[in-house]
Amino acid sequence: MNVEALFPELAPFRRETVRLHPRSGRPTCRDSSVGGPLLWPAREPWPECPEHPGSPMVAVVQIFRADVPDTVSFPEGRDLLQVLWCPRRHASQWVVPLVHWRSAAEVGEVRQTPPAPADAGYGRVPRPCVVHPETVTEYASWDLPDELWDALDARFEQVEAETGWHYQDHLSTAPGTKLGGYPGWSQEPRWPVCPLCSTPMDHLLTVDSTEEHDNRQAWTPVEDRDVRWEGADLSLGGLDSVRLFECRTCPGRPFAHRYGA
Template sequence: MDFVRTTPPRPVQVAAVFPELAPLARPAIRLHPRPGSPSVRDSSVGGPLLWPAGEPWPHCEDVHLHMDTGFRESLTDVRLQRRLQSRWRPDDRPPAHTPEEEALKERDAARLAERLDAGPPFPADCPVPLLPVAQLFLCDIPLLRPPGQADLLQVLWCPYEHEPDCKPATALFWRSAAEVDDILATPPEPYEADYPGYVPEPCVLAPEAITEYPNSLDLSPELQRLLEDWNRWQAAGADVDSFYAQYPREFYSIHLGNAPGWKVGGWPPWGRTDPYRRHCAVCEAQMVPLLTIASWEWSGGEGRSWAPQEDQAAAHADARGPGRYPSQPTRVEVGSTDNMQIYVCPRSPEHPHTDLIQ
């Protein structure tokens, strides 16, 4: 980890204004992924995995209906388009492919032609290799609670949407890094993805420990009423713009509750649905948030207060135009620019996990 990202201090100390919320504070680690070239020995998003050569690469065995959504692209095309966009400036003509990129396109086209010549190229029951989503080492992310001697979490997904929730199917693997000697050099890849947003950009991480408070929807009705009491905010001397006098709970939700972006632990983001508890299919324990896979590191407008101090200039600049994605460094997009929350059993991380789009 050779760079840092720092969340700006919150405009109000939550527990000072509302001591009733202090017991609800939770630790979280914001991952702050940024495009880079991680190695198999690095914690990363979308990077190569420390995968044993003797262990089969995971595939999705579900039936995949290969209908033309208008968005489906080969991984080669997704990556080439991103390279072009990264070189595109608003006052320039669209850049041309380099000779190396043209060769990649030709190989991709030849590969597709071979599959077409061989018959239906994408049988619905053909197993699909999973794509790496995240690799997290315990030494970088101490909030992880791995089973046994494991010190490494690897998260992969199938880049096709799966019913009934129209989201990628996820898989988790815990392992001991020291036990991996012979590393799989060239993992298989799916030919295509349902959407470019299901192809993570390789990113290095700058983990940052923070303290989080719940999304306002996770609070009891009594605590929600406290947040809506403007007199309480004023009596505590909180420096809150009078713009929020009619809706002080909105100030809490935007600036003080759960942090946006990729993170481990903390509180879940809600919004698409009201909160509901997830229970382990094996032991019925209430499951806890493990990893948030986020479409955006911060939102626009007031939500930019969560942009790290090192990124504030980029967050407040006009970031429109091809190749400019300061708040979407991973290029991941789930749902309608939502978050995918992965939950695990607190009694045994090896019990089946579950996931949820919010």
């Protein structure tokens, strides 16, 4: 469905996101993956949780620049994104994440990815998955200004009555684990602000518990209809997600995260 043909006012709110479509597999450290081994240098210590010293973080996402479109912003001289988190229970949050950018050519000898801690929380260690990147167009949902939402609401309802397509569920933001685009809030947005420059951060990555929700089948690729794939087997606060953000202008790309709805 051509969203902008129906609602041309949404054109300024268009964004591209890359859905990763993780599916159970056997990725190596030289593959883009969810939950697979990381291309981590043997000369560097494996990251440990700052709240649980001595407890290794687990690999969550690894993305090589060559595997995703140019719409994904990599820092200059870096072609590998690696995301880890501590899967153990914490007093005030589900996970403690870490974002690392590096040059794959500079890794050299590779450190073996350690096993997850024995007391990792349920559903917080992703099953190793290969990824199948798909670029889709998104539009603001909860990020749409109130005055524009009020102006479009009657037309949203008319389109839903005529086609069955609900704007928030079917036409705005995609579900699942994805890079860029909109975070896919399920309530009022909570964009973090960079601690260095005090500007709102950009959405880097959403790691979702599930790739689809019953009322969002419209986002299922045609070739996946009626096919059941094994995904990353996550359960983040039930069936929610962890959203990572970054500042793309400050040195070191400071990051922050949000979890839950």
